[in-house]
Amino acid sequence: xxxxxxxxxxxxxxxxxxxxxxxxxxxxxxxxxxxxxxxxxxxxxxxxxxxxxxxxxxxxxxxxxxxxxxxxxxxxxxxxxxxxxxxxxxxxxxxxxxxxxxxxxxxxxxxxxxxxxxxxxxxxxxxxxxxxxxxxxxxxxxxxxxxxxxxxxxxxxxxxxxxxxxxxxxxxxxxxxxxxxxxxxxxxxxxxxxxxxxxxxxxxxxxxxxxxxxxxxxxxxxxxxxxxxxxxxxxxxxxxxxxxxxxxxxxxxxxxxxxxxxxxxxxxxxxxxxxxxxxxxxxxxxxxxxxxxxxxxxxxxxxxxxxxxxxxxxxxxxxxxxxxxxxxxxxxxxxxxxxxxxxxxxxxxxxxxxxxxxxxxxxxxxxxxxxxxxxxxxxxxxxxxxxxxxxxxxxxxxxxxxxxxxxxxxxxxxxxxxxxxxxxxxxxxxxxxxxxxxxxxxxxxxxxxxxxxxxxxxxxxxxxxxxxxxxxxxxxxxxxxxxxxxxxxxxxxxxxxxxxxxxxxxxxxxxxxxxxxxxxxxxxxxxxxxxxxxxxxxxxxxxxxxxxxxxxxxxxx
Amino acid sequence: xxxxxxxxxxxxxxxxxxxxxxxxxxxxxxxxxxxxxxxxxxxxxxxxxxxxxxxxxxxxxxxxxxxxxxxxxxxxxxxxxxxxxxxxxxxxxxxxxxxxxxxxxxxxxxxxxxxxxxxxxxxxxxxxxxxxxxxxxxxxxxxxxxxxxxxxxxxxxxxxxxxxxxxxxxxxxxxxxxxxxxxxxxxxxxxxxxxxxxxxxxxxxxxxxxxxxxxxxxxxxxxxxxxxxxxxxxxxxxxxxxxxxxxxxxxxxxxxxxxxxxxxxxxxxxxxxxxxxxxxxxxxxxxxxxxxxxxxxxxxx
Numbered sequence: 008x009x010x011x012x013x014x015x016x017x018x019x020x021x022x023x024x025x026x027x028x029x030x031x032x033x034x035x036x037x038x039x040x041x042x043x044x045x046x047x048x049x050x051x052x053x054x055x056x057x058x059x060x061x062x063x064x065x066x067x068x069x070x071x072x073x074x075x076x077x078x079x080x081x082x083x084x085x086x087x088x089x090x091x092x093x094x095x096x097x098x099x100x101x102x103x104x105x106x107x108x109x110x111x112x113x114x115x116x117x118x119x120x121x122x123x124x125x126x127x128x129x130x131x132x133x134x135x136x137x138x139x140x141x142x143x144x145x146x147x148x149x150x151x152x153x154x155x156x157x158x159x160x161x162x163x164x165x166x167x168x169x170x171x172x173x174x175x176x177x178x179x180x181x182x183x184x185x186x187x188x189x190x191x192x193x194x195x196x197x198x199x200x201x202x203x204x205x206x207x208x209x210x211x212x213x214x215x216x217x218x219x220x221x222x223x224x225x226x227x228x229x230x231x232x233x234x235x236x237x238x239x240x241x242x243x244x245x246x247x248x249x250x251x252x253x254x255x256x257x258x259x260x261x262x263x264x265x266x267x268x269x270x271x272x273x274x275x276x277x278x279x280x281x282x283x284x285x286x287x288x289x290x291x292x293x294x295x296x297x298x299x300x301x302x303x304x305x306x307x308x309x310x311x312x313x314x315x316x317x318x319x320x321x322x323x324x325x326x327x328x329x330x331x332x333x334x335x336x337x338x339x340x341x342x343x344x345x346x347x348x349x350x351x352x353x354x355x356x357x358x359x360x361x362x363x364x365x366x367x368x369x370x371x372x373x374x375x376x377x378x379x380x381x382x383x384x385x386x387x388x389x390x391x392x393x394x395x396x397x398x399x400x401x402x403x404x405x406x407x408x409x410x411x412x413x414x415x416x417x418x419x420x421x422x423x424x425x426x427x428x429x430x431x432x433x434x435x436x437x438x439x440x441x442x443x444x445x446x447x448x449x450x451x452x453x454x455x456x457x458x459x460x461x462x463x464x465x466x467x468x469x470x471x472x473x474x475x476x477x478x479x480x481x482x483x484x485x486x487x488x489x490x491x492x493x494x495x496x497x498x499x500x501x502x503x504x505x506x507x508x509x510x511x512x513x514x515x516x517x518x519x520x521x522x523x524x525x526x527x528x529x530x531x532x533x534x535x536x537x538x539x540x541x542x543x544x545x546x547x548x549x550x551x552x553x554x555x556x557x558x559x560x561x562x563x564x
Numbered sequence: 565x566x567x568x569x570x571x572x573x574x575x576x577x578x579x580x581x582x583x584x585x586x587x588x589x590x591x592x593x594x595x596x597x598x599x600x601x602x603x604x605x606x607x608x609x610x611x612x613x614x615x616x617x618x619x620x621x622x623x624x625x626x627x628x629x630x631x632x633x634x635x636x637x638x639x640x641x642x643x644x645x646x647x648x649x650x651x652x653x654x655x656x657x658x659x660x661x662x663x664x665x666x667x668x669x670x671x672x673x674x675x676x677x678x679x680x681x682x683x684x685x686x687x688x689x690x691x692x693x694x695x696x697x698x699x700x701x702x703x704x705x706x707x708x709x710x711x712x713x714x715x716x717x718x719x720x721x722x723x724x725x726x727x728x729x730x731x732x733x734x735x736x737x738x739x740x741x742x743x744x745x746x747x748x749x750x751x752x753x754x755x756x757x758x759x760x761x762x763x764x765x766x767x768x769x770x771x772x773x774x775x776x777x778x779x780x781x782x783x784x785x786x787x788x789x790x791x792x793x794x795x796x797x798x799x800x801x802x803x804x805x806x807x808x809x810x811x812x813x814x815x816x817x818x819x820x821x822x823x824x825x826x827x828x829x830x831x832x833x834x835x836x837x838x839x840x841x842x843x844x845x846x847x848x849x850x851x852x853x854x855x856x857x858x859x860x861x862x863x864x865x
Contacts, residue, residue: 289688290656298663308654403650407706409616411667412640561577562616 012117012127016134020100024138027096028145034092035149038083039157046074046158076159077239081169084146086234089173090209093142097177098201100135101184104128105265106194114270128265132185132258139177143170161239168242175250176233180205182254186261189268229253301408301418305395305425317433320375320383321440327374328444331367341365350508357381357500359507359527367450372529376460381500381524384464387433388472389492391426396476397485400563409562416554423476423550427469434465452531459539460530466542467524471496473549480553483563520545565592567714567745568613572622575612581769582608585622588764588771590747595740597760597777598749601857604766606749607647610716613747614644626714640668643707647718647749649699653692657702660691664706672709679705682731696723704732715739715746721755733759753850765856772856780853786846788821788830793838804829 009015017024072078105128108114117127147170154161180201188197212230215221225231232246292298297307334341345353345361353361357377363369396419399405408418441457444450471492479488499519506516507527516522523538524530568590575582583605590596600606611617613626615635624631626638652660657680665672680687683701691699700723707715715736721729729752736746736759750756756763757777764774795816802810806829809822823830827844834842 289686290690291688292656292659292662295659295662298659299666301667304663403646403648404652406611406616406646407644407651407664408667410614410639410642410644410646411664412636413667414636559618561618562611 012122012130013134016103016131017138019103020138023096023099024141027092028141031092031142031145032149034088035084035146036153038088039080039149039153039159042076042079042157042159045079072237072240076154076157076161077165077237080150080159080161081234081237081239085169085173089142089146090176090230090233093139093173093177094180094202094205096142097135097139097181098184098198098205100138101181101201102188102194102197104131104135104185104188104261106188106192106197109188109192109270110194118270124266125262128185128189128262132182132261135181135185136178139181140174142177143174146170146173162242164242165239168244168247169238172233172238172244172247172250175247175254176229179229179250179254179257182257182261186257186264189261189264192268192270301413301421302425302428305422306429308395309391309429313429313432316383316387317436320380320433320437323379323383324371324375324437324440325444327371328441328448328450330374331370331448331450334370335367338365354504354508357504357521357525359504359525360529363529363532366532367452368456368532369529371450371452372460372531376464376530377525380464381467381521384430384433384468385471385496388426388430388468389475389489391429392472392475392479393485393489395422395426397479397488400483401485405562414558416558419554419557420550423553426472430465430468430472434461437461437464453534455534456531459534459536462535463524463530463539463542466539466546467520469546470520470542470549473546473553475549477549477552477556480556480560483560566590566625567592568596568624568626568747570613570622570624573609573612573619573624574621575608575617576620581605582617583612583766584769586771588624588774590745591762592745593740593743594761595736595746595748595759597756597763598747598766599751599753599756599763599853599857600766605769606766607718609766610644610647610718610747610749613716614639614642641713643710643712643715645703645707645715645717645720647722649703651691651699651702654690656688656690657685657694657698657705658687660702661687661706661709665709668710670710675709675711676705679708682735683728697725697728700724701728708735711744713744715744715748717746718749719751720748721750721752729755753853757850765853767857785822785824785851786827786844788823788827788842788844789818790821790830790834790842791818791840792834793817793840796837800833801830804833806830 009018073082105114108117118124147166150159150161150166151163153159154166183204184197184201187200188194191197191200208224208228209230211221211224212228212234215225215231229250232244232249235246236244238244294307294310297303297310342365345364350361353359353364356373358364358369358373360369364373396405399408409415438458438461441452441461442454445452445457474495475488475492478491479485482488500521502512502516503519503521503525506512506519506522520542523536523541526533526536526538528536566589568588570586570588573586573588574584586605586609588609598606598609608617612619613624613631615631615638618632626634627641629638631638652663655663658676661672661676665676676687679685680701683705685698685701685705687702691702694702700720704720707717707720721732724732733755736748739746740761748756748760760777762774762776763780765772791814796819801807801819801821806823806825806827807821808824811820812818813820821830831842
């Protein structure tokens with residue numbers, strides 16, 4: 008596998024590609040398995056008739072075809088989740104073409120070999136195309152297998168066409184990433200440029216029915232070319248040619264830019280810019296008051312990124328508040344939908360009390376506090392443990408810290424304390440946003456409930472952070488800690504959700520931290536639940552194990 | 565007085581040994597050179613002394629304090645430069661040093677200014693933008709800035725240019741003059757030869773020998789080349805105790821002798837014949853160390 012740049016690229020991504028294939032396959036199967044329920048329910052048909060058409064189009068739903076396999080899949084899989092998966096993978100592949108290697112300084116080594124730059128980048132691009140196709144190929148194979156048994160009634164040509172389109176969409180943004188990487192040499196910038204373009208063009212395409220000024224951006228958005236027609240039903244589209252041509256032009260420019268680039272400096276050498284500027288520049292000390300202790304330094308590290316995390320969950324929360332009035336106006340349709348769908352389906356999304364969806368507490372919890380919110384919060388705390396401790400141990404910088412006259416447990420407790428403070432700050436910000444949303448959209452939530460839900464969310468995050476900490480200190484491996492904690496989180500999430508409908512799981516359900524957090528009541532409806540104490544206790548126990556173990560073990564070599 | 569003292573200090577990583585039965589004494593005010601090939605156990609020893617690693621058996625003291633129980637006090641009085649230098653890449657050099665000074669609860673700004681001027685180091689750049697040599701300088705400033713009683717330096721001159729190496733050597737000599745102690749792990753043998761008072765050599769996880777640099781030099785061999793007017797009998801020299809290798813050149817009238825220790829016996833033997841020319845070259849310390857590294861004369865001590 009290490010014979011050429013091409014095979015080496017495949018080799019580097021072998022695990023990731025496997026992960027994406029499994030994820031895509033599971034998602035496709037999971038979504039397809041709901042299709043018969045939707046198709047056979049009269050209430051769903053009524054619901055779609057009552058929903059405002061602009062809202063439907065924003066979510067890629069075509070009321071005429073939604074109840075057919077082609078309509079359901081293009082709406083549920085290919086207009087939103089599919090492109091997200093595809094573009095995320097393509098962008099990570101595009102970043103790795105040159106930018107990641109340039110940042111890691113391995114590009115110098117690679118280019119020192121007697122291989123031309125054109126050959127290096129061309130082979131990497133080619134391997135990336137092959138790797139990216141893992142996502143649409145898995146979807147196509149899953150659909151071909153499930154087509155008959157589930158009664159999707161898709162044509163083979165339609166399945167191929169839809170997935171070719173998805174691949175092309177991904178390759179376009181992958182090529183943009185690669186070109187931005189060739190231009191800037193920075194993985195962060197390359198990723199940022201591509202993802203920003205993806206979000207903006209998606210917005211232009213999806214929200215065109217709402218805003219007149221989006222008419223022209225809508226015309227140039229690749230998403231418009233991509234979703235212009237239902238490719239399952241009409242498998243031929245000029246839009247695909249346009250996406251393919253644009254992709255080739257951009258991929259070509261990424262090659263052209265790369266051949267003219269000064270490796271590991273700030274700017275590409277474009278014909279009219281003679282670059283002599285060095286990338287390092289003078290920086291005065293920043294926020295030095297934070298550098299007084301290990302805890303302060305931990306705050307210093309996230310002095311900017313914490314706002315992204317806050318903003319992420321807060322915008323999710325605000326959008327949910329904003330959506331409530333429209334849903335309240337269609338309360339009848341809402342209730343009809345809740346009654347029409349099996350409780351298992353809600354349970355899969357953590358909604359153990361579907362009836363509450365027609366109340367503001369239930370609805371807002373369902374979007375912000377039952378799935379996405381906990382996911383982001385757990386990523387924050389577990390990711391924090393990983394970057395603060397395990398990655399520092401791995402890189403060796405923890406040696407430098409440990410050579411100072413501080414007991415190890417002080418270092419650990421400072422870091423944990425700072426992470427707790429950061430989590431608390433996010434929760435505090437969410438409380439403020441909730442109060443604002445409540446006032447703006449008149450959802451009539453009780454203050455103690457808004458506080459309680461965010462306390463619960465923060466403690467849930469800290470519980471898993473504490474667990475990751477304990478596993479890391481015992482195994483000395485950050486990767487193992489993240490893997491075990493994530494697996495535990497996923498399993499206990501479903502134990503709580505499905506435990507509410509499946510009798511055999513009911514016994515273990517009270518052991519799930521998600522049961523302590525959610526139970527049978529939406530977090531926004533129950534104030535400060537005494538069971539939150541168990542989450543706090545778990546976080547403390549995890550930390551205590553880590554302190555006890557960390558004090559008397561070897562720092563990694 | 566011993567600053568570092570270990571008795572049977574042993575560290576195993578699972579089944580594989582890091583360092584075995586280390587008995588080491590480093591005295592106050594000396595520069596102790598700690599030498600050995602890659603993977604011999606140098607870094608393991610250092611990281612055990614700093615309690616980053618817990619000894620499997622044996623014990624050790626630094627400043628008379630137990631390396632495990634007294635570790636915080638030991639570290640307060642010690643400056644450390646890791647061999648595999650990792651730092652917070654997004655901080656600037658100044659921020660980094662400020663943070664570490666704060667962790668010591670000290671204001672080191674004056675000393676930092678002095679040291680960075682000495683090293684010609686611009687502190688207001690991101691560490692990730694520094695060259696290898698500049699990173700090393702930040703590491704050195706961090707080790708020196710609190711004027712510790714003991715400096716533990718792992719490959720300190722890696723990446724430094726010759727001018728900076730010289731500056732660094734002068735700094736170490738100043739440290740010694742002030743009665744402070746240096747534990748120096750290095751591969752740069754001329755540097756150790758010039759600086760160190762005593763040298764310890766580890767090979768395959770064991771301390772092979774400890775001696776003064778002068779004593780090592782006494783062990784050194786020399787090459788004596790003698791041109792005779794007539795071809796001498798070869799046995800004349802190869803029978804001498806101090807000669808362990810004889811090479812003939814020029815059809816036998818020139819002998820190249822490898823001599824250990826004094827060349828007195830060789831000169832006296834040669835004087836019995838007509839000598840046209842004679843030259844001697846002393847092997848340097850490097851050759852001695854190399855022979856220890858490879859194990860060729862591990863019994864020489």
